[in-house]
Amino acid sequence: MNKIGKEKFYQELDNFLVTKLRPIPEHRSECNYVRFEDNFPQLTNHEICQQMFWNAFKGYSKMYIQIGCLRDDNSLFNDSEKIMYEKGAEAGDDEKVIILQCSLLTLQMLDYDIMMFGAMSEGGDEEYRNTAQKHYRPYLFSYVAEIDKSNYEKLKELQNKIVGSQTYSSSDEYVENYKNGQLQYQWLPCTFNSDINENSIKLDGYVVQSASRIEKIKANLTIIEDENTPKKVRNRIFENYKLDKSSCKDDKTFIEEIEKKLGNTPLSTIDAYKIGNGNCVFAQSNDTRFFYDIGFNYKHRPKKISHGSSYNYSSSMQKIVVNDPSFVILSHWDMDHIAGSYVARKNIFEKNWFAPDCYDAGTNALRLAKYLQMKGNLYLANRPPRKSNAHGRLIGKIAIQKLAIYKLYMGKKTTCDSSHSNCEGIVIEYYDKIKNIRVLMMGDVNYDSFNKARSTEPSFADTQIDYLIVPHHGSEHTNYQQITDPNKPVKMGSKAIICCTDDPNINRPNSGHRMKLEKRFGKNVITTEEAKNKAVSITISL
Known part of the structure; x- marks a missing residue:
């Protein structure tokens, strides 16, 4: 050459x-x-x-x-x-x-x-x-x-x-x-x-x-x-x-491309990292690893950040950046779900990224998306036009032999959250058939939006959920009343993890939301800030 x-x-x-x-x-x-x-x-x-x-x-x-x-x-x-x-x-x-x-x-x-x-x-x-x-x-x-x-x-x-x-x-x-x-x-x-x-x-x-x-x-x-x-x-x-249309895929193609990356073994661990009011989840099996969001505590005031303090989250970021994912899935394009990518190893941009369409994202997010598109590594799931009345949906499902199954959903815009991108984010449901364990990772998709995406399936309250990555940092704007159905027995789970600072002064998490979670998960409702013994994440072992 x-x-x-x-x-x-x-x-x-x-x-x-x-x-x-x-x-x-x-x-x-x-x-x-x-x-x-x-x-x-x-x-x-x-x-x-x-x-x-x-x-x-x-x-x-x-x-x-x-x-x-x-x-x-x-x-x-x-x-x-x-x-x-x-x-x-x-x-x-x-x-x-x-x-x-x-x-x-x-x-x-x-x-x-x-x-x-x-x-x-x-x-x-x-x-x-x-x-x-x-x-x-x-x-x-x-x-x-x-x-x-x-x-x-x-x-x-x-x-x-x-x-x-x-x-x-x-x-x-x-x-x-x-x-x-x-x-x-x-x-x-x-x-x-x-x-x-x-x-x-x-x-x-x-x-x-x-x-x-x-x-x-x-x-x-x-x-x-x-x-x-x-x-x-x-x-x-x-x-x-502005992105061209080449990255927007129909649901079948979107799921097929993820399936190529998932390997043949069920998940072994899922880590929800301690990064404040941001989402960064890393899931891995014997033959695949992926991020579900790679965010950071974006809106934390700098005057509270000092060397060695727990608000710095440098220890968490050091652990996050050494992970070598097979691919990345974004729930949506808000900065508290993508900002960690700016400090990750550059080879993360060589991986395939799967996310909802980002037509309404800010310029910093679009700069990242444009670069990924230029490299041929961006796959976007279609979102409905703003003025449409389209329902949320099951994007697709992926079987890992006869051992486990993934389902990916896109939520529907609902009134409890003003953000379209939050509501229309991607939710991952993972079910281990052998161990009969279900994990739900929700990004910022509220319970009502998720239920509308599962219109032909049991609602959140009627689904056995063993491990939950709680939506929207434990926000008030999640229609959390739908966590349980007052007319039916409560389906108890093992653990609910809230990705937040555990700071009641900023309503993270919202007290009513946490109390409702405790009806399903008992005392095992914890924030990532509560990671113990200098741990930088809360680990779900499957």
Whole structure:
């Protein structure tokens, strides 16, 4: 193979470094990029990402924040699970803040990703394409905002202005998707420069960034009240991170591809890792291993993180990243279910990933999905359009000889949880026929959504469940009343594991949910935070 492809890639990379990565500071307000005469030494993806993060903090590249649509949501400040109190549980309304997770994106990051994804999609130059794929790794740059009631109302007003002020052509795919409910975000210009006072909204919060390890940095962010985010920028973002349809599979193909990876022996252990309010489950048998989610405690405030403290979860992450899965299944694409992948060994991206469609995911998740698609390792189960009334369903089942059987379900959107992606996540039911043991791993799919997916089978309350990975970190929004049926005998199980911090101040787990679980699992309802003897996971031995 000749060297043209590799030389071509590094020439383009050098061009990006000298023209776009390191602009002269005096021109940062205009966001100009300038060429330097001297070439920079060849930088790794990690070093480029760190430079882009640093440039974002210094204001050397224009930055945008992706915020979920607040215009029609009047309930957030009435939701105890969305609220974090600054001064304890007795705080007044003016002291309440809600937590919103938002993607951040600078124009440098957008240019870098456009260049990399373009190289990775090159059809005629295999060396060029492979060099780009080897160089790149998905990175994470986001903001967890702590928003008080005043700023919440300002953001809603700004979003209303945006919708009212912009006009679009009928061929604008971004807007058509937004109108159809497929997109639930808006991009707003922002900066870490706190000197801007006029026409701005100042937020408290922290940056979560990762090029190889997760860092949390306390930082104030200023949103510039400009409802005219350039259409060109918005469409460049949408076009760059949009997935093509090649990864979406019908249910039969989706299940067949998983079946190829599952091996011929039943599961022996399932570990639910101690990572706070996030999900990371690792299942293994004699001939296969897989992650069911690989998340992290995404919304944990950095001021509580200190060296050697239990809130760091570094010991857990060290154990997680040495696992070598045969494949990965995601319940859905929320950051607390995927963030661990940013620090895992890079060979995890060489594995096949199976997940629900991510059309409504944030940009950080879409960057990961796009990279997996470029490598041919992404398989997506179809989700119903937002405005449809489609039922949840059994995606399919897989028999492990005559020893065990897997069933994969997709939940249906229900009213107890406002999140479509939560409700329409993937649930794994595993049944060991020889030992007569059933395990249910639910992601964030609530009990009502699961029951609607099992419309032709016994309900959750009527199913013998020996081990349960409890949905949504023990959340209130799970319709947990359906755990038991008051008119029927309770089907007792062996253990229920809640993936959460065991912190009643943030309703994790919800006390009513836990009490209902105890009716089925007795005293064996435990949180991952309660892992004993310095253990980093709670193990189910089958």
